[in-house]
Amino acid sequence: MKRADAKTTAAAAAPVTKGKEKKKGKENYRPTRNACKLCAPLGAALAFKGFSKTIPFLHGSQGCATYIRRYLISHYREPVDIAASNFSEEAAIFGGQKSLLLGLENVCRQYRPEMIGLATTCLSETIGDNVPMFLKEYRKGREDGPPVVHVSTPSYRGTHAEGFHEAVRAVVESLATAPETPSREGINLFPGMVSPADIRHLKEIFKDFETEVTILPDISETLDGHLWSEYIRMPEGGTPIQKIRGSGRARASIEFGRVLSGQKSAGKSLEERARVQCFSLGLPIGVSESDRLFQTLSELTGHRVPERYNAQRERLLDAYVDGHKYVSGARAILYGEEDLVIGLAAFLSEIGITPVLCASGSKSGLLKEKLSQVTPDISKIQVEEGADFSDIEEIAAQSAPDIFIGSSKGYRIARALNLPLVRAGFPIHDRIGGPRIIHLGYQGAQALFDRIANALIEKRQSDSKVGYGYM
């Protein structure tokens, strides 16, 4: 008798629907089966975690905060405190002002935060709570309390990716001040939803360019910290509040994400308000997208690209050459946030892997266009916005892939098709070390390249009847 976790047979019960007549939209609705997206307040809470001593606060029922905490924690394996206004049925009917004010007060007393990041859930959005007005009320008599930054995040309007960017924008818009006299110093970096390891690497890069950088948000310490030898209320790290305020004085901003470049963003908002020029780059995964970053940095700072990055780049290309025969011609299934998918697709195209499916739960309307900027032949790629894992499963089954690249959520399908899954992005809850995965820069590409090549090699080894131990 087979007694495994319930995960066993994803395919057993489910004949996948044939044909793809189901574009999701008003006309031809299809419910979501195994979603490939999370909800907006999760993204907002994650972003808030990257600001110094900031406590995320969800205005709505406690259940959302609990679910979101458990999800973030299972990926980062770090404490993630998220407060909520813990709606009662009464609040759900008559509005949540009282709960919100009391909640904010209690959070301040217990945690003494430097900032509170307030995101709304579907519940308070559905009721139509006037949060800005509540906050005005709250401010009375508390003028020198910590700033409370509000972002509206109904999940029926966007995914975790939008929630993340909107939260960053809200923070910058409410805290950054436009300088009267332009005293331009340092660079703002809006990295998007990347890993703590990525952010640590970016910091190194800026240091090597001898340039002051404000990373918004910076989860490198708050969500990948160390043991505490003595008790601390809130983890150290995150963008200092002072630096957020000063971001209007920067020489320039850099934001990552080709899809983001076509959307409202913190960087662009700062450009409008404080005339800080914003450079939109793709997520620097792979050689070309990383080259753009280094080139931009070199131009902005007036420094030549430091020698160690030339060395990293050369080593990476050497590895591409050495490993070429193992990866080239392979077919990959890619899924995740749109900008991650685009970055990974750019990288894969460089090493001769075709991303036969590029899928995301988000629906920006930009995915295909942006993908065509980084891949040589978009006609070979099936692009799916608003996809769920049942779509991915169906398409994967028909497109003869060799490998899956994305979050842990693709595991069941990869397993059913007996294919390797190289984990990248979020959430990764069936492996340890998710926050330590590095994707960005030459170094990130190097790590990804090795992992992908080895996954393909391992698959060949384990499929081989003879078994070979020498490559």
Added chain:
Amino acid sequence: MSDYIEGIMDTECEVIDPVEVKEEMIVRYPTKVARKRAKQIVLNRIGEEGEVPPIQANVRTIPGIITQRGCCYAGCKGVVLGPTRDIVNITHGPIGCGFYSWLTRRNQTDADASPDGHNFMPYCFSTDMQEGEIIFGGEKKLKQAIQEAYDIFKPKAIAVFSTCPVGLIGDDVHSTAREMKKKLGINVFGFSCEGYKGVSQSAGHHIANNGIFTHVVGTDDTVGAGEYRMNLLGEYNIGGDAFEIERIFEKCGMTLVSTFSGNSSIDGFANSHTADLNLIMCHRSINYVAEMMEKKFGIPWLKINFIGAEATAKSLRKIAAYYGDQKLMDRVEAVIEEEMLPVKAAQREVRPRTAGKRAMLFVGGSRAHHYQELFSEMGMETVSAGYEFGHRDDYEGRKVLPSIKIDADSRNIEELEIHPDPERYRPRKRPEEIEKLKAAGLGVADYEGMMPEMKEGVMIIDDISQYETDKLIEIYKPDIFCAGIKEKYAVQKHGIPLKQLHSYDYGGPYAGFAGAVNFYKEIDRMVNSKIWGYIRAPWKEHPELSGSYAFES
């Protein structure tokens, strides 16, 4: 564990005064909040008649206090209905709620046990509500979702779960379910388990109980084969617990008609009313079904506990005593004797390393109680415990039921009015027999609660917050803390291992005899791990080390 850490604990231990600890935990709260929390933090006392002090429980968490509690929807869909493999569960709402409850509880199931092989547990169905539905209503999409689920999977049953926005936009999931039931000819039923109802997942348990009882229990009168036919209620097969319990049942010659709801099929619920006896594991989440079955069909219930080898043995004896059948009693004794051999051996093996160590348990509505058994079998002491969503009866015992005040939050959770079924009510025991069993100490339809079994002076904390957790471990520095993933990494930051008792840290089973052995080994490994000794770098421990280089001397 290093001497360094032990040293600290020993000295601090002696001076811990629980009264002061309590003070310290609530001092930062505003007065009103502090007053409320003070009633939920209680020092245990055992009176002459075994009575314990009252504790406030099942009350709303104050806004801004970071609770570990989930919502009504989580209790209904995630906990009670989630582990049943052959019901398609559709979450009606925006995407997050459904996504987050997508098989995160690690319930296991054996799909091969059903002839049709249906297993929908790896799926997460959601209507993925968009702005249009929030404004104009979502019933139409819900119908389409039910239809699609039917077309693809042809399941026996489809259940619909409402999340927060649903109640507010006025969708009627029940009438939609009825309509689709008629149309499709399969069982379709809905739950109004919006997350803001009640104060925790407990409300959702109740709503789930009501729904299963109304729509499923008693829909199939076939009486199956087997002797000693029982239902096991409130066992969710986390980490394979139910498999171990099933093994023991089989060995004892007992028959499980159904389990609510670990490793379960809807077919089991449908004819669960044909059993002779209901056994309750998790009193909190499922006692309603037991009560209703008793009223409607005449099936008595017993509180049992299969967590802990001694507890398992005791529970098996209780069952045998209920039937009062010598053959069964003998068989149970033989099984216990055989099963206890490896258990005892394992205890002897770990005890030298575990005895005297101290545990804290903050979990669930029954586990904080049940797992104390396992710790005491290892010679470990529980110094503080509490439930996340228990009620007073889970703490103080069912005798306090009449004195529990129903507040506004609970009043809206429906109590079904149940009457004996005109044809199928059949008392399994005559009232005199029940009285006799009670007199013999069998505790039919009773649960004594957690506090009477705990020591005097230990701290009982209901709905402990993250903040209080931090304080508690800062002061007590226990050897192990049992809770869930939300607390795990915060506790471990302090160098104290945390054992997850919701998901078992991907281990288990811990129930029954084999499970006890697993647990001993696991806890031994955790409390004696070498890692905790490396926390401080040597140059931080002895600052002079870093200052004295060889060339200096």
